[in-house]
Amino acid sequence: xxxxxxxxxxxxxxxxxxxxxxxxxxxxxxxxxxxxxxxxxxxxxxxxxxxxxxxxxxxxxxxxxxxxxxxxxxxxxxxxxxxxxxxxxxxxxxxxxxxxxxxxxxxxxxxxxxxxxxxxxxxxxxxxxxxxxxxxxxxxxxxxxxxxxxxxxxxxxxxxxxxxxxxxxxxxxxxxxxxxxxxx
Amino acid sequence: xxxxxxxxxxxxxxxxxxxxxxxxxxxxxxxxxxxxxxxxxxxxxxxxxxxxxxxxxxxxxxxxxxxxxxxxxxxxxxxxxxxxxxxxxxxxxxxxxxxxxxxxxxxxxxxxxxxxxxxxxxxxxxxxxxxxxxxxxxxxxxxxxxxxxxxxxxxxxxxxxxxxxxxxxxxxxxxxxxxxxxxxxxxxxxxxxxxxxxxxxxxxxxxxxxxxxxxxxxxxxxxxxxxxxxxxxxxxxxxxxxxxxxxxxxxxxxxxxxxxxxxxxxxxxxxxxxxxxxxxxxxxxxxxxxxxxxxxxxxxxxxxxxxxxx
Numbered sequence: 449x450x451x452x453x454x455x456x457x458x459x460x461x462x463x464x465x466x467x468x469x470x471x472x473x474x475x476x477x478x479x480x481x482x483x484x485x486x487x488x489x490x491x492x493x494x495x496x497x498x499x500x501x502x503x504x505x506x507x508x509x510x511x512x513x514x515x516x517x518x519x520x521x522x523x524x525x526x527x528x529x530x531x532x533x534x535x536x537x538x539x540x541x542x543x544x545x546x547x548x549x550x551x552x553x554x555x556x557x558x559x560x561x562x563x564x565x566x567x568x569x570x571x572x573x574x575x576x577x578x579x580x581x582x583x584x585x586x587x588x589x590x591x592x593x594x595x596x597x598x599x600x601x602x603x604x605x606x607x608x609x610x611x612x613x614x615x616x617x618x619x620x621x622x623x624x625x626x627x628x629x630x631x632x
Numbered sequence: 633x634x635x636x637x638x639x640x641x642x643x644x645x646x647x648x649x650x651x652x653x654x655x656x657x658x659x660x661x662x663x664x665x666x667x668x669x670x671x672x673x674x675x676x677x678x679x680x681x682x683x684x685x686x687x688x689x690x691x692x693x694x695x696x697x698x699x700x701x702x703x704x705x706x707x708x709x710x711x712x713x714x715x716x717x718x719x720x721x722x723x724x725x726x727x728x729x730x731x732x733x734x735x736x737x738x739x740x741x742x743x744x745x746x747x748x749x750x751x752x753x754x755x756x757x758x759x760x761x762x763x764x765x766x767x768x769x770x771x772x773x774x775x776x777x778x779x780x781x782x783x784x785x786x787x788x789x790x791x792x793x794x795x796x797x798x799x800x801x802x803x804x805x806x807x808x809x810x811x812x813x814x815x816x817x818x819x820x821x822x823x824x825x826x827x828x829x830x831x832x833x834x835x836x837x838x839x840x841x842x843x844x845x846x847x848x849x850x851x852x853x854x855x856x857x858x859x860x861x862x863x864x865x866x867x868x869x870x871x872x873x874x875x876x877x878x879x880x881x882x883x884x885x886x887x888x889x890x891x892x893x894x895x896x897x898x899x900x901x902x903x904x905x906x907x908x909x910x911x912x913x914x915x916x917x918x919x920x921x922x923x924x925x926x927x928x929x930x931x932x933x934x935x936x937x938x939x940x941x942x
Contacts, residue, residue, distance in 0.1 A: 516678050521671070521675040521677070521678045522682075524671070632660035632664075
């Protein structure tokens with residue numbers, strides 16, 4: 449079984465936007481993590497414009513974690529795929545022109561705040577702490593209930609989607625909540 | 633030459649001069665490729681591990697399935713053996729005045745067509761014969777068949793009157809059959825000196841006397857559906873007469889165009905060969921059936937009885 453763990457923060461009062469759930473489910477389908485009728489029923493059961501209990505997303509995360517011995521690279525890839533879908537097939541291009549823009553978009557947790565609703569202390573934040581475009585460095589802090597490998601993938605996917613950068617790295621190995629971003 | 637132009641070349645030139653900023657980009661491009669390869673490697677390793685585990689699981693499940701299938705086959709073989717033992721044997725000794733022949737073929741290892749012969753309990757009767765078709769196929773139908781056989785065996789010492797036997801059997805079996813969601817057609821016939829008495833609840837019977845055919849009155853209900861009386865009918869049955877009792881397995885079989893074999897076709901075949909020895913009549917019926925039907929869809933039973941010439 450996977451060594452990856454889910455955050456233990458309570459999520460009962462949280463709601464997640466259907467688009468996030470659908471992005472996760474569609475990413476799982478695209479990556480063949482789920483297939484066939486199971487994938488179709490997973491996707492068909494989600495309304496893009498509805499809010500759902502956060503536990504629904506937790507179930508999807510669990511589906512991935514329980515399926516893989518090492519699920520960290522898989523969750524990372526799911527996060528990347530979600531953001532590629534958001535950029536190429538969703539509204540992403542309206543918010544982000546280049547890779548660094550995606551980081552700016554996280555200022556004040558504005559990107560995250562649109563997809564998770566609930567009591568502030570439980571929602572947490574996904575915040576850009578610093579950004580140095582010249583040196584290609586940024587620091588993002590996350591206190592969200594999302595799984596952190598998935599969030600690392602979200603950052604990688606969001607920054608790489610506009611395809612203007614030659615190098616991207618996101619490292620949260622020292623502190624899972626602190627994402628050190630390097631980009632050139 | 634810019635870095636992008638240089639990278640677009642089909643081959644690396646002997647010498648190239650890149651600007652410091654392009655050199656810097658080249659550095660990060662190279663590092664980026666390494667990083668991507670590192671991530672790809674981690675992703676595909678995890679995927680391969682998962683695939684390996686899935687194959688192991690599949691192997692294990694395949695083995696479990698094979699074991700379960702083997703157990704099932706063994707159990708079915710035993711069930712088939714038991715059902716064969718429940719079918720009548722030693723037909724020739726049962727009624728010397730009669731010729732008997734049976735075509736009985738099951739769709740699965742065990743089936744729901746049931747035929748039986750019983751020695752009569754009253755002096756003026758020569759033979760009792762039952763042909764039943766239990767709804768469904770396979771093991772569930774076979775279990776009901778065994779139950780019906782037990783009831784016949786239990787009832788016959790008390791009476792061999794077809795109506796009395798059938799009504800008692802229906803009454804006793806009704807609660808069980810309803811619970812099991814099963815029912816059965818029945819033909820129960822008592823052969824006497826010059827006549828036969830029958831009860832027919834959804835079964836099929838045909839009496840051929842010379843060129844004249846008489847079909848059994850099929851208006852009575854099936855066993856296991858309702859507690860109502862059955863009607864008993866009597867027909868003459870003299871030397872040379874041929875009686876055919878059968879289930880719907882033959883007549884409802886279809887050809888590749890979706891047409892039924894039909895009652896009329898079976899009756900025509902029986903009538904055309906009615907004077908042949910019984911085993912030859914059966915062979916003709918089988919040959920005609922096999923030339924027509926695209927595949928079997930049900931259990932098949934065809935019982936032939938003929939009164940011997942004195």
